[in-house]
Amino acid sequence: MNVAKWLRDLGLEQYAPAFRDNDIDGKVLRRLTGDDLRDLGVTSIGHRRRLLDAIATLGDRHRAIEASPAPSQAPLAASEAERRQLTVMFCDLVGSTALSRRFDPEDLRELIGVYHRCVADTWPASPALSRSIWVTGC
Numbered sequence: 001m002n003v004a005k006w007l008r009d010l011g012l013e014q015y016a017p018a019f020r021d022n023d024i025d026g027k028v029l030r031r032l033t034g035d036d037l038r039d040l041g042v043t044s045i046g047h048r049r050r051l052l053d054a055i056a057t058l059g060d061r062h063r064a065i066e067a068s069p070a071p072s073q074a075p076l077a078a079s080e081a082e083r084r085q086l087t088v089m090f091c092d093l094v095g096s097t098a099l100s101r102r103f104d105p106e107d108l109r110e111l112i113g114v115y116h117r118c119v120a121d122t123w124p125a126s127p128a129l130s131r132s133i134w135v136t137g138c
Helices: 003-010 013-021 034-039 045-067 096-102 105-122 127-137
Strands: none
Touching: 003 013, 003 045, 034 045, 096 105
16 A cells, blocks of 8 residues: 555645654554554644544455455356255153153163163164164263
8 A cells, every 4th residue: 555645645745754754554554543643743633533534444445355255166056066965853752851850860861771772672773773863862
């Protein structure tokens, strides 16, 4: 960013030498405060206010540029997108809420474990089905 041109556009080109002598570039400019401007020799409150307002506008533009999404690859066509099938099963033991009030948590865990073992012993041997039974019951 050309700070001297920016100051000239604001009608405050008399401060260009002070900004140049203090190595004020575009990055530093966005972080200047009223005290910094006073230290740079901007004694007029009106000039400080104009500079601070212009700096705020620069910061808003800079944030808008940073916030805009970066160009990305074109989205995949529906036929090219990867789709995965997901099946979710939820099981609840009838009366488990009442059981949780009646039994100590460790005893309830043991009771549910007995149920799981019973189901695992009687259910057909299907790894996917067995896994879903154990996951939903835990």
